[in-house]
Amino acid sequence: MNAKVVNRTVEAVWRIESARLIAGLARTMRDVGLAEDLAQEALVAALEQWPRDGIPENPGAWLMGTARKRGIDRIRRAEVARRKSEELGRTIELRGGELEADLAAVLDDPFVELDDDLLRLVFTTCHPVLPTEARVALTLRLVGGLTVPEIASAYLVSEATISQRIVRAKRTLRAARVPIEVPDHSQLPGRLASVLEVIYLIFNEGYSPSSGDSTVRIELLEEALRLGRILAELMPEEPEVHGLVALMELQASRTRARLDAAGDPVLLLEQDRSRWSWLLVGRGLRSLDRAYSTGGSFGPYALQAAIAACHSRARRPEDTDWERIAALYDGLAEISPSPVVELNRAVAAGMAEGPERTLEMIDAAGLDHSLDGYALLPAARGDALERLGRGAEARAEFERAAALSGNERQRDLLLRRAARC
DSSP states (O other): OOHHHHHHHHHHHHHHHHHHHHHHHHHHHSOHHHHHHHHHHHHHHHHHHHHHHOOOSSHHHHHHHHHHHHHHHHHHHSTTHHHHHHHHHHHHHHHTTHHHHHHHHHHHOOSOOSSOHHHHHHHHHTOTTSOHHHHHHHHHHHTSOOOHHHHHHHHTSOHHHHHHHHHHHHHHHHHHTOOSSOOOTTTHHHHHHHHHHHHHHHHHHHHSOSSBSOSOOHHHHHHHHHHHHHHHHHOTTOHHHHHHHHHHHHHHTTTGGGBOTTSOBOOGGGSOGGGSOHHHHHHHHHHHHHHHHTOOOOOHHHHHHHHHHHHHHOSSGGGOOHHHHHHHHHHHHHHSOOHHHHHHHHHHHHHHHOHHHHHHHHHHHTHHHHTTTOTHHHHHHHHHHHHTTOHHHHHHHHHHHHHHOOBHHHHHHHHHHHHHO
């Protein structure tokens, strides 16, 4: 079999299966660091054996079986080999081929089960024993399958910083002997904020990849939605969970319209709204209604979902209720202040009151300093300047935004906007 074809197949299988593989191994081996190592060893074995032996009928089960055997070998070689190998051997003897069958069931079953290895892994990597930054980085790496550069881009920090967080997080979990489990109800609220943050970052990396030439990564969108829906069933009285699900569903509804025939990105106000998924819009609005029905106070995700709902309810761009969107951003800035929120607030205010307002608010908030290196800041300036008819200044801002963008498709769009000026 052609080695290049096999290598591409292995890469695709790894993208799809790695999170489930690591999650299943983490539950069995009770060590997330060891689980990732074993998964990587299985990947290397696939690259060595599949070109010679052919691609197995069930690649995911093959990877799990190979990784599990490597895990058994490691345990047998360890100082505590006798005790741990006997324990693991009894588990394997009792369960037989269940691990492979379980994996196949997870891959084939489109429905969500609460007893889910991935959910266990998410709550484990978001354990309070870890600092918030480490929880996010480790979960994005192990559950989302994001690379270190992608995580660094999402958080606007260096790759070395992210690598150190991940290494330290694995050591801390191992030293603390953190169990691979979903916490009971009494522990859930305290663990929820970082879990929601991680899921939304996974979604964002799928919705708007920080690097490469892809405009969307469907597998990450689907994984984030899947995890969000699990949480919604697990915590039905928590408005922020439903708010996050609503936000993701409403944003995901635009996926088809975000690309033109050539696969290039299309701005929100220029999208063909007939291509939006109105099934997802309906689901998103229902999730937002569930958030309202809990009677609890709205947090940042529910407020962002309310903003997305304003766009979804407008069948034409000119019907958008920008005054309400600006007011919602005012509320968001109060409960969750950040430079990015201030930038979005300035853009919304400019749409409601005029482009001069956008430039005024950007300058007043000092965003040039706090968002230095953030491509969407000069892009927002360029948009306001273009609407004011200041073409030369707008062109310079779009070119600066293109230079800062790590995504090739987004960079091309910004350069086209610059040329249009």
